[in-house]
Amino acid sequence: MATTEEKRESIYGKLNKLKAYREIENLMGRCMFAFNYHQKDAVLAYLAMEEPDVSVELADEGLYVGPEAVREYADFKIPAEIQAGELTDVHISSPILEIAGDCKTAKGLWLCPGEGAMLRENDDPQAIWMWGTLAVDFKLVGEEWKIWHLHYFRLMKCDYQQGWVKDTSLENKLNASMPRSAQPTTYHNPYTPFTIRDCIPGIPHPYDTFENSDKEWMLHNNKAF
Amino acid sequence: MDYLREEIAAIPEEELDSFELELDRLLGAYDCLNMIGIGTWYHDDQHPGELQKNYDAAKPGEERPAFIRTPDKVVIDSLEGNTLMQPRHTPVIQVSEDGTKARALTIGFGYEALAKFRETPMAIYSVGIVPGEFVKEDGEWRTVSGGWQRVIKADMEKSWIYDMQHTNTRPPLTPEEDANFLGRYAYKKDRARKPLPAPPEPDTFKKYPDLGDDSWKYKYAPEEKK
Numbered sequence: 276m277a278t279t280e281e282k283r284e285s286i287y288g289k290l291n292k293l294k295a296y297r298e299i300e301n302l303m304g305r306c307m308f309a310f311n312y313h314q315k316d317a318v319l320a321y322l323a324m325e326e327p328d329v330s331v332e333l334a335d336e337g338l339y340v341g342p343e344a345v346r347e348y349a350d351f352k353i354p355a356e357i358q359a360g361e362l363t364d365v366h367i368s369s370p371i372l373e374i375a376g377d378c379k380t381a382k383g384l385w386l387c388p389g390e391g392a393m394l395r396e397n398d399d400p401q402a403i404w405m406w407g408t409l410a411v412d413f414k415l416v417g418e419e420w421k422i423w424h425l426h427y428f429r430l431m432k433c434d435y436q437q438g439w440v441k442d443t444s445l446e447n448k449l450n451a452s453m454p455r456s457a458q459p460t461t462y463h464n465p466y467t468p469f470t471i472r473d474c475i476p477g478i479p480h481p482y483d484t485f486e487n488s489d490k491e492w493m494l495h496n497n498k499a500f
Numbered sequence: 501m502d503y504l505r506e507e508i509a510a511i512p513e514e515e516l517d518s519f520e521l522e523l524d525r526l527l528g529a530y531d532c533l534n535m536i537g538i539g540t541w542y543h544d545d546q547h548p549g550e551l552q553k554n555y556d557a558a559k560p561g562e563e564r565p566a567f568i569r570t571p572d573k574v575v576i577d578s579l580e581g582n583t584l585m586q587p588r589h590t591p592v593i594q595v596s597e598d599g600t601k602a603r604a605l606t607i608g609f610g611y612e613a614l615a616k617f618r619e620t621p622m623a624i625y626s627v628g629i630v631p632g633e634f635v636k637e638d639g640e641w642r643t644v645s646g647g648w649q650r651v652i653k654a655d656m657e658k659s660w661i662y663d664m665q666h667t668n669t670r671p672p673l674t675p676e677e678d679a680n681f682l683g684r685y686a687y688k689k690d691r692a693r694k695p696l697p698a699p700p701e702p703d704t705f706k707k708y709p710d711l712g713d714d715s716w717k718y719k720y721a722p723e724e725k726k
Binding site for chain 2: 279282283285286287289290291292293296366368369370371372373384386387388404406430431438439440441466467468469470471472474478
């Protein structure tokens with residue numbers, strides 16, 4: 276039988292957790308809008324740039340670890356202006372969100388439908404699908420939740436007319452130079468009609484405190500609940 | 501968050517239990533969302549039985565409750581190029597007043613690639629309505645039943661006006677069999693849509709207290725319940 280003080284402490288913990296769920300969902304939603312609207316400074320403000328190991332990895336464009344690397348990648352990835360006819364619109368859905376027992380970190384996974392329009396020379400923009408999965412670690416910095424480690428796993432990126440089976444030409448980045456701070460991509464295995472897909476990223480499981488070993492959860496294909 | 505401690509300290513002792521129960525119900529909705537997300541992710545991984553195994557693992561040696569349904573007819577072949585990605589949105593989640601049961605309805609909107617014999621897969625747009633029931637046992641939420649009611653499943657190049665793919669089974673379903681299975685309420689250009697399934701209402705567990713009683717889905721068309 277819990278004492279009155281234990282009950283109050285339990286309520287405090289549950290309220291904290293409930294608040295964290297809502298704040299993290301809003302954080303992710305705001306970050307996605309900022310990314311889609313090409314608001315680079317806003318995107319960076321949602322990241323835990325105070326943390327030396329803040330990291331971002333998108334598809335096969337390399338891993339960027341640390342505030343300077345992340346800023347360099349943002350300069351490269353997010354243009355200052357949206358050009359006429361260009362569209363990037365990535366959504367988040369199907370959340371799996373685990374708040375740590377100590378309520379200081381969280382892990383999340385979202386399925387991300389997306390549509391876009393890519394500019395072409397001497398032609399109308401190309402309508403495309405771009406779908407992926409976002410696996411994210413969050414950290415409570417002061418009283419604010421921030422994105423700590425973010426990894427976008429591409430599911431498919433294709434011409435709208437041809438579809439994902441016939442067109443896999445857009446799934447890998449162009450063979451162009453990347454920012455100097457890029458580290459090798461850790462995982463990139465989008466849809467092809469010739470392979471069986473791995474169930475990566477894995478799903479986040481309930482946990483109490485973020486340990487060093489937790490850093491690899493996204494790359495695990497662990498079906499155990 | 502220290503202001504919260506002050507607020508909590510002001511809650512009369514006799515109201516603490518009901519306050520905590522309300523919190524558990526709100527947190528339970530997030531747990532159910534997680535279960536919905538997990539189900540979606542495993543479905544694409546071609547292992548829909550994992551959810552049932554999850555229940556079995558938690559209750560070793562106990563007989564699986566009858567209300568857990570196994571998708572025994574559906575074939576999701578582990579073939580090169582097959583995929584099924586149906587992100588879930590528009591969630592309606594209703595947790596029971598005692599915080600031990602929940603019902604949900606979501607829409608799954610996505611794409612598929614379907615091969616049956618290692619041929620080049622067909623690219624498919626698919627949308628379905630997904631009911632679910634959940635139970636909290638030993639402090640943990642679990643999925644106890646799911647489902648899938650097709651709205652569309654169409655060859656990408658033809659659209660849902662002109663194409664409706666059947667659920668993949670072996671042997672293949674006849675049109676009549678499909679119309680009595682997951683395609684029962686699928687879109688057809690020559691018929692009006694039925695309002696099925698209904699989302700769970702706030703009083704769903706007062707009217708239909710038992711998990712496994714799917715009458716709640718037929719609220720707007722009870723004559724359709726078999």
